[in-house]
Amino acid sequence: MPVNPPVPPSLSGDLLSIHRLLASPTQIQRRLRTIADLRFISDQILTQRFRSSGGAVLYEVSEPIFNTRSPQAVGPGSEYPKDVTANGAAALASVSKWGQATRITDEAIKRNARPGDEVDRTLRKVINTIIRHVDSITMSAVASAVTQTQAAGDDWIASTATILRDIELAKAKIAELQMGYRPDSIVMSSTKYAYMASDERIATLRRREATDNPVYGGSIERIGGLVVVEAPLSSLPSDDVWILDSTQLGGMADEADVDPGYTVAEMAVQIQTMRLANKDAWEMWGRRITVxxxxxxxxAIKITGTNP
Structure with missing residues (x-):
């Protein structure tokens, strides 16, 4: 009578679970989803999506929304006057692979009371670094392309600051182009946001005794119909304020195909891990292939003169 082989020993515990997590792209992806506070400024202000081909993307700049000729009166039985639809200037952008690797040792994992926290911190640092770099490149591209400016009535630190008027005048300047732009976002540094949120004139216009007031721990999520995007100064080309139409300004061209072994979450950062058995460690690296x-x-328009 055949004897069944013994059941293999089973192991359990935090340490084994963490090693299984690091070896599984699916588990890494689930872990990425829990890091909800990591967001690219780039994807908030450039909401269009482009597909690259051969490492580059072809697009048009400033495509007109009107034809060159005006409509004419058409008589009975007559042909309609024809016009040629105008196109924007063709441009080409090359996709770059931005990435960084780091290492997490077995000792760092097992000597932590909560081993999963060490993995989260390592993931967070890698992703934060990639986000900061890609955002700085995106904002530099915006600063280079956008030439419209609106001077502030006074610096936003002064008691005579006219923050809401500055915002509305900048919106009006974009609207007067008659290109179909509808500003929906405002980008500023954390320091500039602090001055705006504590401005007394804006405070008098907000609903009183409402729990979403900054004084009660809330935040200003919208002002003048614009979504407030608060950015670290290190990601901005200057400490100015930017107002833009996020649906029209542009987009990110990502290589959507994921290579073997990588996992990718909604933030478009691809992550892969590899066991370094001879070093008792895991190597973890992340990348974003985009432009x-x-x-x-x-x-878009830049409000200048907001600094003293």
């Missing part, structure tokens, strides 16, 4: 595309420079 910012500024398609409609007229859809």
């Amino acid at each position: 910012p595309v500024i398609q409609e420079p007229g859809a």
